[in-house]
Amino acid sequence: MNAMTQDNLRSAFGGESMAHMRYRIWGEKAEKEGFPTVARLFKCTADAEEVHATLHFEALRDINGDFPVTSMAGFGLTNTSENLQGAIDGETFEFTQMYPAYIAVAEMQGEKSAVRAMKYAIEAEKVHAELFTKAKEAVDGGKDLEVKTMLLCPICGYISLTGEEDNCPLCNAKKELFISY
Template sequence: MSKTQENLMAAFAGESQANRKYLAYAAAADKEGLPQVAKLFRAAACAETIHAHAHLRNAGKIGNTAANLEDAVNGETYEFTKMYPEMIADAKAEGQDAIAKYFDFVNKVEEVHANLYKKAMADPKGLANVDYYVCKVCGYTHEGPCESCPVCGAGAAAFFKVDDSCCLNK
């Protein structure tokens, strides 16, 4: 990999993290009654997303949908088979039981994501037109409304319907 390719991927990672961090900061500002500061953080988060997408595109990492689905399955599978199990073990070894439990929730959700992507890979044009709902507590993703989260046990009120702007606002 060339130095420029490495730089593009490092910049992609940095911009992606900045986006999520600024959205978390915006939520904190909202809770503190500072809506204009929250708005500023959201504006910067949107700009960081534009940068991240451009870096990924310039690195040649966005393929056709079949390739993108395969990449997504591979990434999610790595996370639930290797990355999170190791993180769970580390957290337990350090006596960080709450973090280990949290990582376990995330691990289970990553497997759900992989399976949803596999379903899309099997018949992308025939994928049912359903709304997706995500648990605000653990990130569990469900086709259609959900009465309770099978991962963390949260009730129906913890779920939000995914729309085109949801990831900028959550």
């Protein structure tokens, strides 16, 4: 694999790994503040980021060794409204800046497995940003998010809050594979 795409995939792996961890921590905080469904959304999205991190790690499977990895990451642990804003900002950075740049390089270099892993991720991040925006509107209105269904596609990281899809709208995986939160 070309060096620039390798570097970008490692950076994306670092960003996804830190997002996974941050959402688990922010989920605990939402639980403590009395927003159990927002907590559930954070934990479901944490697992979606694990799907992305794993896709990137697998695309890099043949390149062994230790590397310095630089990634953007959000920090801070104040309250759930601010944590949701941090999540929206992080997802938006990923789908408007990071992944478009990395995908352009991977396409230019003809790195098909990298393109595939990152195209799954970019589409899922758009959905994550929408769902966190809904969650923030609820929390800023003093309420928990009001949804019953919460389903994760374990192939691409898509999240459904309706369950109305037949197959995954992003990767076409069968709905029977979806994991309920």
